[in-house]
Amino acid sequence: MNIVIVGLGVIGGSYALCLKELGYKNVYGIDIDKETLKKAEKMGIIKKGFMEEHEIIKEADLIILSVYPELIKEFINKNKHNFRNGVIITDTAGIKGLFIDEVIDMLPKGVDFVFGHPMAGREKRGIDFASKDVFRGANYLIIKNNRNKPESISLIKDLAYSIGFKNVKEISYSYHDEIIAFTSQLPHVLAVSLINSDEENRDTGKFIGDSYRDLTRIANINENLWSELFIGNKDNLLKSINNFERELNRLKNCIELGDRKGLKAEFKKSTMRRERL
């Protein structure tokens, strides 16, 4: 099987590492960064790297698109005449509504695109932070469409389990984007707002406990990727922010009024929900 990974960042690089571990020999990489390709070749996790969409696309049995969400449509459009019959394509984008319908419409017959979302990553970007542990124990989501063949779904699912994911779940794209706005995007919004709301030039670091450390870890954020993700899933994210603000105001009112009973009720609810998680 010829596998082509497009984009050798943390996610694409980690795929390559895992595929090597699994014994796949014919893994190729495409990246816009020459250094990245050199590194990947040197690490022996790709057989060969290419700078552009190359002839190699024509020989791919499986293409893993680990590029920014906005590049997926472009990639499919550029290469729609290059795909061999029977190829399976998958992606790793954190949002789907932005492109899924158009991409499906664009696909030639004989090309099966199984949209996927590995719920994993690192704060740092680039192949240097790729690792076999990135996917370990994480959740993987498959966003099925009605053109998918069962055997393609199985292949992507099996691959996810074999590279370390713990749970693989199928989900519609509208539910995916709605719930991801809450579980992944909203936490990033909060972390960024929290750390940015600190007063300038305060020696905050000396007065923190684990809570501040935990809540700001993801404030270290890839600005190119996350601005795409936020704006590409705008309506769902704004809805999540509004729900959050409703709860924040509830707590704020209790604090203003000195309403101890009200606060305790909120804390009991949050504790119960966290324990159930």
Place this chain on the structure above:
Amino acid sequence: MNIVIVGLGVIGGSYALCLKELGYKNVYGIDIDKETLKKAEKMGIIKKGFMEEHEIIKEADLIILSVYPELIKEFINKNKHNFRNGVIITDTAGIKGLFIDEVIDMLPKGVDFVFGHPMAGREKRGIDFASKDVFRGANYLIIKNNRNKPESISLIKDLAYSIGFKNVKEISYSYHDEIIAFTSQLPHVLAVSLINSDEENRDTGKFIGDSYRDLTRIANINENLWSELFIGNKDNLLKSINNFERELNRLKNCIELGDRKGLKAEFKKSTMRRERL
């Protein structure tokens, strides 16, 4: 040296464990819960436990008050005639403004109260979750007052380092309560609001990554303690919430307007701040 720990929860219990490790023999415990005292005696971390403020107070050279903030004033008031000359008292409360002035006024001559804040804890409450690791690597704050003797400060400081704290810092009580509202209380407000803003009965757990897990860990919260802490530090906390809301609105506006440049600027700021931490 006779040491009396009042309140054998996670913090008091962890003090007892650490003092045992350091070789202190005459450590006594006071708690309202009989079972807790039994456990502590059985674990050998206290020499003897008492249910009420007991004669043992009169023999104490060091008293560690690890009780809820609102009980500190009460304890001092009840026992002001029981303290021996030269006793050093310290506390572990997460806020100080609520009681510090009144407590200082109440103290008999010859009693030195060094207010302290171990910035450590566990989500779970009670002696079962006490551990020698609770304080390991954490920050410890000393809130000096003008009646403190240098040797009392030194004793509390040395004790903090010997039980595992990494940094000990002296700080005024007004700055303490202001910065703690931001670094500790605000993260708890956010975690509770985040998890409580989830839709009812959604199978959220299957769609989460590390970010949601990290940001909701402290939503598992002791409702009695934290309602006291929030309401007892109301003005500072409301100020921190307002600052946070200002930043949240900034992000929200960028998302609404599709302002990618604005978002990237916020992300760069948060990344820089997080890396500096």
